[in-house]
Amino acid sequence: MVNKLVENIKRTGAPIVVGLDPMLKYVPQHIQKKAFAEYGETLKGAAEAIWLYNKEIVDAVYDLIPAVKPQIAMYEQFGIEGLIAFRKTVAYCKEKGLVVIGDIKRGDIGSTSEAYAVGHLGKVQVGANSYYGFDEDFVTVNPYLGSDGVNPFIKVCKEEKKGLFILVKTSNPSSGEFQDRMVKCDDGTDRPLYEVVGEKVAQWGADCMGDSYSYIGAVVGATYPEMGKVLRKVMPKSFILVPGYGAQGGKGADLVHFFNEDGLGAIVNSSRGIIAAYQQEKYAKYGEENFAEASRAAVLEMKEDIAAALANR
Amino acid sequence: MVNKLVENIKRTGAPIVVGLDPMLKYVPQHIQKKAFAEYGETLKGAAEAIWLYNKEIVDAVYDLIPAVKPQIAMYEQFGIEGLIAFRKTVAYCKEKGLVVIGDIKRGDIGSTSEAYAVGHLGKVQVGANSYYGFDEDFVTVNPYLGSDGVNPFIKVCKEEKKGLFILVKTSNPSSGEFQDRMVKCDDGTDRPLYEVVGEKVAQWGADCMGDSYSYIGAVVGATYPEMGKVLRKVMPKSFILVPGYGAQGGKGADLVHFFNEDGLGAIVNSSRGIIAAYQQEKYAKYGEENFAEASRAAVLEMKEDIAAALANR
Numbered sequence: 001m002v003n004k005l006v007e008n009i010k011r012t013g014a015p016i017v018v019g020l021d022p023m024l025k026y027v028p029q030h031i032q033k034k035a036f037a038e039y040g041e042t043l044k045g046a047a048e049a050i051w052l053y054n055k056e057i058v059d060a061v062y063d064l065i066p067a068v069k070p071q072i073a074m075y076e077q078f079g080i081e082g083l084i085a086f087r088k089t090v091a092y093c094k095e096k097g098l099v100v101i102g103d104i105k106r107g108d109i110g111s112t113s114e115a116y117a118v119g120h121l122g123k124v125q126v127g128a129n130s131y132y133g134f135d136e137d138f139v140t141v142n143p144y145l146g147s148d149g150v151n152p153f154i155k156v157c158k159e160e161k162k163g164l165f166i167l168v169k170t171s172n173p174s175s176g177e178f179q180d181r182m183v184k185c186d187d188g189t190d191r192p193l194y195e196v197v198g199e200k201v202a203q204w205g206a207d208c209m210g211d212s213y214s215y216i217g218a219v220v221g222a223t224y225p226e227m228g229k230v231l232r233k234v235m236p237k238s239f240i241l242v243p244g245y246g247a248q249g250g251k252g253a254d255l256v257h258f259f260n261e262d263g264l265g266a267i268v269n270s271s272r273g274i275i276a277a278y279q280q281e282k283y284a285k286y287g288e289e290n291f292a293e294a295s296r297a298a299v300l301e302m303k304e305d306i307a308a309a310l311a312n313r
Numbered sequence: 314m315v316n317k318l319v320e321n322i323k324r325t326g327a328p329i330v331v332g333l334d335p336m337l338k339y340v341p342q343h344i345q346k347k348a349f350a351e352y353g354e355t356l357k358g359a360a361e362a363i364w365l366y367n368k369e370i371v372d373a374v375y376d377l378i379p380a381v382k383p384q385i386a387m388y389e390q391f392g393i394e395g396l397i398a399f400r401k402t403v404a405y406c407k408e409k410g411l412v413v414i415g416d417i418k419r420g421d422i423g424s425t426s427e428a429y430a431v432g433h434l435g436k437v438q439v440g441a442n443s444y445y446g447f448d449e450d451f452v453t454v455n456p457y458l459g460s461d462g463v464n465p466f467i468k469v470c471k472e473e474k475k476g477l478f479i480l481v482k483t484s485n486p487s488s489g490e491f492q493d494r495m496v497k498c499d500d501g502t503d504r505p506l507y508e509v510v511g512e513k514v515a516q517w518g519a520d521c522m523g524d525s526y527s528y529i530g531a532v533v534g535a536t537y538p539e540m541g542k543v544l545r546k547v548m549p550k551s552f553i554l555v556p557g558y559g560a561q562g563g564k565g566a567d568l569v570h571f572f573n574e575d576g577l578g579a580i581v582n583s584s585r586g587i588i589a590a591y592q593q594e595k596y597a598k599y600g601e602e603n604f605a606e607a608s609r610a611a612v613l614e615m616k617e618d619i620a621a622a623l624a625n626r
Contacts, residue, residue: 021425023424042439042442042444043437043446046439071421071428073429073432074428076429076433077429077431077437077446078432078437078439078446079445080397080446083393083396087392087393105419105420105455106386107418107455108384108386108418109483109484109485112334113386115336115386116386116390118390119391124356124359124390124391124392125337126337126354126358126359127345127358128354129354129355131356131392133389133393134392142418142420142457144455144456144457144483144491144492145480146489146490146491146492147487148486148487149487167458170457170458172422172462174458174462175422175458175459176459177459177460179457179459181496181497181509182496182497183497183506184495184503193491193494193506197491
């Protein structure tokens with residue numbers, strides 16, 4: 001799957017992932033009205049609204065981008081109905097040729113991690129049959145529990161030719177509370193925890209190689225470009241999923257250090273900045289009805305911003 | 314909800330939580346047959362099997378225990394159908410007067426963490442209506458992303474009078490890879506990361522007090538009793554959820570340090586050791602058909618083991 005990700009990036013020339021994180025307040029009124037007219041102001045109505053919204057955005061941008069990243073929490077908040085919309089979104093994006101990164105940040109131990117891996121990336125056995133649950137291509141994983149938590153995911157990735165992005169340094173302001181702590185390392189030096197986790201990601205990824213990159217990647221926030229520079233070197237063969245661009249404050253110029261010399265190795269996420277572009281002054285001219293066109297314009301601008309930054313480095 | 318947890322523990326005299334982590338291989342053949350006869354060897358069939366299994370165990374033990382802890386991964390692996398069984402299990406256990414700890418180990422940032430909190434503990438707004446998604450009483454949370462990730466959960470807990478158990482030191486063998494790292498603290502000392510996280514839990518919990526305990530608790534594995542002793546002092550007002558008893562190797566004698574002098578402050582989880590007791594030689598006499606009676610016997614034995622350990626300390 002990491003090979004497909006690389007191919008898609010080369011084809012589109014856009015190392016961009018669109019975060020499909022549909023909060024109801026982003027969904028245009030005419031779509032909410034349509035969904036609520038059919039199902040009422042219910043969980044099913046909300047799920048229908050976010051599905052219609054996603055679909056129109058995907059239809060408008062799928063030819064420009066290699067991948068999408070639905071954030072499962074935004075669906076899970078609507079309970080079962082929301083998760084049905086999540087699954088539908090995953091399946092639809094795959095039909096459109098997109099790589100789907102399920103932003104699920106799961107993490108547990110042993111058989112429990114395996115159950116998550118099976119449910120999101122693999123197949124579960126029921127008697128003589130086996131079934132895919134949510135069937136994403138990649139998922140994000142929280143490493144706090146150590147190798148016992150990550151290895152079951154890696155096992156399923158090997159079987160299914162899928163992949164992971166493991167949280168290393170997250171984009172939020174308080175990510176430093178634990179991730180930046182200086183820790184004593186075996187070689188006698190003190191290094192920040194995120195670097196220690198990054199080294200582990202490189203180790204986990206070493207025997208999970210696609211053609212040019214490992215299918216065990218990392219999450220490093222755009223809001224911490226200097227740390228990205230270090231982590232790029234610590235994990236040369238890992239793809240870095242970079243959240244925090246746009247709405248969270250990251251800019252194109254901040255991103256260059258996340259990429260390798262080959263122009264690959266990173267994929268930059270924007271959620272609100274793309275999917276709710278029509279709510280920004282800059283794209284207001286499209287109007288709420290044409291929200292998906294505004295999203296397309298925002299993708300094109302993001303693509304240019306990153307390309308310019310990479311050309312100028 | 315922490316007050317209800319304390320009441321339930323006092324009433325039953327058993328600081329025990331039964332982990333409802335139904336793997337299909339634990340589910341007796343006669344139940345699997347019944348479910349598959351109705352729905353086929355499908356995800357729906359599997360979900361029906363684990364629901365029937367859960368229900369019979371809950372019916373057999375609910376009067377003995379204060380709380381249950383369904384592990385959502387074991388349901389999520391069966392996709393949407395599995396999650397319907399999860400929700401049904403949560404609702405049924407609450408009907409029976411049990412406190413329900415959703416072992417979801419979620420964790421993200423800002424609005425995303427809030428969406429998880431809303432989906433699992435609170436209500437989501439849809440137009441003029443609001444709905445509970447999964448509606449557990451407590452959930453487990455992963456702290457790797459720092460305060461930005463935890464505060465949205467705390468906000469919903471305050472609104473809903475619910476609670477959290479935050480991962481501090483997990484029970485698995487490799488939990489030390491990151492959690493035991495010695496980190497430089499502001500006061501110039503070096504302390505393990507789990508202690509730093511424990512201090513944060515105590516801080517987060519300080520303004521979230523029930524009558525005698527905070528509703529912001531911690532997870533500390535039974536397999537690390539010495540660390541439990543330290544963490545008990547670091548977080549005197551936090552309930553500690555203790556996994557790792559029984560099948561993972563923890564014994565009653567290991568548990569005493571997790572409790573306060575008042576005999577409260579900890580709740581010990583056993584999953585496989587209770588729900589699949591009938592598969593152990595010790596309880597084989599019950600037979601597969603009477604698996605729920607075997608579970609009841611295992612709860613009674615666990616209760617005695619812990620009571621004896623607490624009496625002898």
